[in-house]
Amino acid sequence: MxxxxxxxxxxxxxxxxxxxxxxxxxxxxxxxxxxxxxxxxxRPGAGEGALDPAQAQALWALKFERPGGGELALADFKGKPLLINFWATWCPPCVEELPLLDRFQRENSAKRWQVLGLAIDQPSSVARFLGKTPVSFPVGLAGLEGSELGRSLGNETGGLPFTVVIAEDGRVIQRKMGQITPQELALWSRSG
Incomplete structure (x- = not known):
């Protein structure tokens, strides 16, 4: 009918x-x-390209506390291929990709690659999580400052996970919203 x-x-x-x-x-x-x-x-500034001078200066001047104590200065990573991963313990895809990022760090450190995790989370939650699931790359406690940094690097929605790849010369060569794949990491490692 x-x-x-x-x-x-x-x-x-x-x-x-x-x-x-x-x-x-x-x-x-x-x-x-x-x-x-x-x-x-x-759109300009959303994909690949150089950071503008003010943005680059602000990026390399940032410092974050480490979960185990001490300070993490982004200036220490300048001039190296750098993968910055914004994550949180309450974000399932973030947690799922950490072992992949850890393996990438171990396999590519001889090529000067550095993975940096910036936790958008409570310090106690991050410390507890890393106590159970340690990683070989440095982690900074970014909190709200990390959210603002993510936005300045193209994460306008503030979603997680968010990854930015910066080449040795300071160019942003990749931005990725969402969980990364082994294929993406293999491609990025050749372009850094």
């Missing part, structure tokens, strides 16, 4: 026609969202 309703002009509209219209509208909406996302990613 087919149901009908009246259109704006008073003529009956078949239910299958309505479904097709809704489907068409849904596909169009997805296309608009995908296009907006692509244009955001391709």
């Amino acid at each position: 087919t149901t009908t309703s009246s259109s704006a002009q008073g003529a009956p509209v078949d239910a299958s026609v309505r479904r097709r219209r809704w489907l068409g509208a849904g596909v169009a909406g997805l296309a608009v969202a995908a296009g907006a996302g692509f244009s955001w990613w391709r």
Whole structure:
């Protein structure tokens, strides 16, 4: 049995026609969202490219406390290929990718690569987590300052995990919102 309703002009509209219209509208909406996302990613400053001088100076001047005590200065990483990963203990994809990042650090440290984890989390939660699941790369307690740093590097939504890859010469060569893959890390390691 087919149901009908009246259109704006008073003529009956078949239910299958309505479904097709809704489907068409849904596909169009997805296309608009995908296009907006692509244009955001391709806009100047969102993808690859050099940090502007003020942004670079602010980045390399940052310092963060370490979960086990002491200080982590980003200036210590300047001039090396650097993968900065913003993460939190309460973020399942963040936790899932940490062993992958740890392996990447161990396998590529001879090539001067450095992984840096910036935890957007409570210090006690990070210390407890790293006590159970240690990593070989340095971790900084970034908190809200880390969220602002992430935004300045292109993470406008503040989502996690978020990864930024900076080449030896200071160019941002990759930004990734979401969990990384071994294939992405292999590709990035050749471009640093």
